[in-house]
Amino acid sequence: MATLVTILVVLFLVLIVLVPLLEKYAKTGERGGRIPANITRFIFPLLILMVVLQLIYYYFG
Template identity: 55%
Template sequence: MGTLLTILAVLFLALLIIIPLAEKYAPKGEGRDYSKITRWIIPLMALVLVLQLFRHYFM
């Protein structure tokens, strides 16, 4: 249990350090076009659902 808490604490501290640095040094470009990504969300979620059902019943 102590090992788990240590790992979680290290991950939390890493996030506290990495996220501000990533936001600070991220390239400042034009806004992204998310329409290309959003058209794939429903089919990918359906695929994940089918794969999880397969995994649940056959493995």
């Protein structure tokens, strides 16, 4: 139980530190914070690959 509390505390501390830093140094302008189209076309195939690999690992690992 102590391990769980430690992990949660560390995650919240990192969240408290990183969110203001990301907001401060985020790109502004015409593209804003949008993800480029060439990256988004790889997201779904990678998610499908991850699910398939997890299923293989679950059944054969």
